[in-house]
Amino acid sequence: MSSKQLLKRIGLGLLTLWLVSLVVFAAVIALPGDAATAILGKEATPARVAALREQLHLNDSLVTQYTQWLKGILTFDFGDSAATQQPVTQLLSDRVANSAFLVFVASIIAIPLSILMGVWTAMKRDKPADHVTSNVTLVLAALPEFVIGMGLILIFATGLFHWFPAVSLLAPGEKAWEDPQVVILPAATLIIAVVPYVSRIMRGSMIEVLESEYVTMARLKGLPERQVIWRHAVPNAIVPAIQVTALELAWMAGGIVIVEFVFQYPGIGASLVDAVNNRDMPVVQTVTMLAAAVYVILNLAADLATILVTPRLRTAGR
Amino acid sequence: MSTDQTVDTAVDLGLEAAIEGHAPVDEELRGHQWLWIMRRALGLTRTRIGLGIVILMVLIAVFGRFVAPHSPTEFVAVPNSAPSGTALFGADALGRDVFSRWLYGGLTVLWMSAAATALGIVVGTGVGLVAAYSRNWLDDVLMRGNDVLLSFPAIIFVLLAVSAVGPKLWLIVLTVGFTHAPRVARVMRGAGQEVVERDFIKAAEVVGEKRWRIVAGELLPNVTSPLLVEIGLRMTYSIALVAAVSFIGVGLQPPTADWGLMINENRLSISVQPWAVFLPVIAIGLLTVGTNLITDGVARAAIGLDRGGKS
Numbered sequence: 001m002s003s004k005q006l007l008k009r010i011g012l013g014l015l016t017l018w019l020v021s022l023v024v025f026a027a028v029i030a031l032p033g034d035a036a037t038a039i040l041g042k043e044a045t046p047a048r049v050a051a052l053r054e055q056l057h058l059n060d061s062l063v064t065q066y067t068q069w070l071k072g073i074l075t076f077d078f079g080d081s082a083a084t085q086q087p088v089t090q091l092l093s094d095r096v097a098n099s100a101f102l103v104f105v106a107s108i109i110a111i112p113l114s115i116l117m118g119v120w121t122a123m124k125r126d127k128p129a130d131h132v133t134s135n136v137t138l139v140l141a142a143l144p145e146f147v148i149g150m151g152l153i154l155i156f157a158t159g160l161f162h163w164f165p166a167v168s169l170l171a172p173g174e175k176a177w178e179d180p181q182v183v184i185l186p187a188a189t190l191i192i193a194v195v196p197y198v199s200r201i202m203r204g205s206m207i208e209v210l211e212s213e214y215v216t217m218a219r220l221k222g223l224p225e226r227q228v229i230w231r232h233a234v235p236n237a238i239v240p241a242i243q244v245t246a247l248e249l250a251w252m253a254g255g256i257v258i259v260e261f262v263f264q265y266p267g268i269g270a271s272l273v274d275a276v277n278n279r280d281m282p283v284v285q286t287v288t289m290l291a292a293a294v295y296v297i298l299n300l301a302a303d304l305a306t307i308l309v310t311p312r313l314r315t316a317g318r
Numbered sequence: 319m320s321t322d323q324t325v326d327t328a329v330d331l332g333l334e335a336a337i338e339g340h341a342p343v344d345e346e347l348r349g350h351q352w353l354w355i356m357r358r359a360l361g362l363t364r365t366r367i368g369l370g371i372v373i374l375m376v377l378i379a380v381f382g383r384f385v386a387p388h389s390p391t392e393f394v395a396v397p398n399s400a401p402s403g404t405a406l407f408g409a410d411a412l413g414r415d416v417f418s419r420w421l422y423g424g425l426t427v428l429w430m431s432a433a434a435t436a437l438g439i440v441v442g443t444g445v446g447l448v449a450a451y452s453r454n455w456l457d458d459v460l461m462r463g464n465d466v467l468l469s470f471p472a473i474i475f476v477l478l479a480v481s482a483v484g485p486k487l488w489l490i491v492l493t494v495g496f497t498h499a500p501r502v503a504r505v506m507r508g509a510g511q512e513v514v515e516r517d518f519i520k521a522a523e524v525v526g527e528k529r530w531r532i533v534a535g536e537l538l539p540n541v542t543s544p545l546l547v548e549i550g551l552r553m554t555y556s557i558a559l560v561a562a563v564s565f566i567g568v569g570l571q572p573p574t575a576d577w578g579l580m581i582n583e584n585r586l587s588i589s590v591q592p593w594a595v596f597l598p599v600i601a602i603g604l605l606t607v608g609t610n611l612i613t614d615g616v617a618r619a620a621i622g623l624d625r626g627g628k629s
Contacts (some may be wrong), residue, residue: 015462017469020466020469020470023466024478027478027479027482053628056393063620112463130572138364138610138614139607139610141610142607142609142610143558143603143607144557144558144562144582144603144606145558146561147603150585151599151603154592154599158588159591166589193374195437250471252469253474254407254471254473254474255471255473258473261566272474272477273477275481276477276480276481277567277568280481284477284478284481288474288477291471292470295468295469295470295471296469297501318334
């Protein structure tokens with residue numbers, strides 16, 4: 001791939017992130033009245049409001065406020081939480097790790113599972129197994145994450161069985177991987193939410209490849225079916241699935257907000273909900289920027305991966 | 319196919335991948351494509367099941383309040399008490415009748431989702447078709463704006479707005495609609511781009527038709543099949559998103575009876591009183607499954623063949 005192509009994509013990604021930062025910053029300006037009154041409430045004394053205005057730099061011009069804020073983000077200084085006065089980085093660092101662990105567990109199961117299901121249903125096309133899978137995924141794909149999550153709680157935690165905890169409780173400072181039981185139901189929720197999408201795309205793409213001439217050719221050469229499928233068909237069918245997988249990973253950045261809230265899992269998604277309820281704008285802004293950055297980076301990675309595995313595109317820029 | 323197109327089509331339910339550009343080309347059907355598609359869709363079992371479920375849930379949401387045995391805010395029994403003669407499905411965490419609250423709780427999520435869907439479809443279709451027709455800098459600007467909005471996960475975009483302005487229902491409708499718009503715009507732009515190349519558009523340009531008339535009168539009637547599928551998809555997502563916002567407690571405020579809020583209010587007592595969570599969970603689940611079945615039926619009808627089949 002030409003370095004020009006690469007630079008153009010990275011440039012577009014950075015431009016998008018910069019525009020996102022403007023939107024996120026604008027959210028603070030949209031606070032009715034002003035941020036200091038919004039945080040302290042209407043009964044706050046003028047002196048306290050003035051002090052907080054000073055602390056939040058609200059007396060500076062918008063441009064100064066924005067550049068200060070952006071400079072902070074670029075140096076990983078996200079300001080102090082309006083609710084607890086702690087630095088946002090300190091508040092979120094453990095939670096970022098917990099959320100990353102949750103997404104990691106969910107994706108190392110969801111991605112291979114959806115590829116296998118897609119390949120399998122494509123091979124069983126129009127047979128009963130395919131129809132059943134297709135109908136089940138159609139239903140599951142429609143369910144909102146919190147419906148899946150509450151359903152799992154009703155089945156596996158409180159109602160029918162008592163196998164897993166309904167709430168992901170961790171001692172302060174304890175990390176999710178030190179008590180992996182808490183991650184099972186949240187991860188299962190994410191997996192059930194994601195697998196129907198990716199496996200459907202994988203199935204469609206696999207069917208297209210199985211009907212192509214080179215697969216027929218490989219079969220005519222007398223190659224064993226296993227080799228036809230895994231050596232010739234799957235590597236080509238996987239290209240659209242890469243894009244979709246990246247989109248789904250990016251989707252998880254939003255999905256964890258609901259799933260973590262359902263299970264009270266101590267990650268950034270649950271922090272975001274708390275922060276929204278407390279109108280803790282620095283935390284809201286930080287989590288939003290993080291989610292947007294994850295989205296842009298994953299899209300970029302997916303584009304690069306697609307170019308790398310598609311010879312036609314690899315040479316297109318020359 | 320470029321990599322960009324792969325991203326364009328392969329999003330969400332995977333339905334969009336299947337639907338682009340397979341509208342019937344029959345000239346006499348021009349302008350009536352949607353009727354043709356709906357008629358075919360209604361012949362499919364899944365559409366009928368979906369329609370049955372949705373009609374049932376809408377009836378419950380709209381007319382349930384007239385048959386509710388109690389007021390949704392009246393205290394009728396001991397908090398979290400089990401089903402009894404006075405409270406068919408028991409009482410919630412505050413002692414109110416679960417069944418009555420359930421019968422009252424569907425209307426808000428329905429109208430909010432419908433309004434958000436309408437907003438997202440109208441704005442998204444407008445932006446997508448104008449971008450497809452303009453083919454110049456305007457296209458670039460609109461699509462760049464699209465990319466920015468797409469970088470926010472939908473729920474986070476809504477929460478960002480709610481945290482700034484407060485839990486207002488109009489704000490939730492507005493932001494949910496705006497999370498749909500760029501996704502709709504992307505699909506409609508793709509569909510529009512194929513139509514723009516056709517002869518009747520050029521003919522209309524030669525005759526000197528106004529631009530907005532070409533977009534609204536020539537382009538729009540020829541992208542009805544992706545449009546119908548988008549309406550269904552967006553409705554499914556709207557219901558999920560609006561209910562989720564209430565569920566996490568930043569949408570409708572107590573003591574309103576609302577399915578999402580009911581789950582939130584009663585989830586801590588789920589082991590003693592599962593009905594108060596189970597009923598709204600089932601209601602929201604049925605609603606989204608129903609709209610998705612209809613959408614899938616419409617998508618299949620629009621392609622003309624089973625998905626995965628040759629078209």
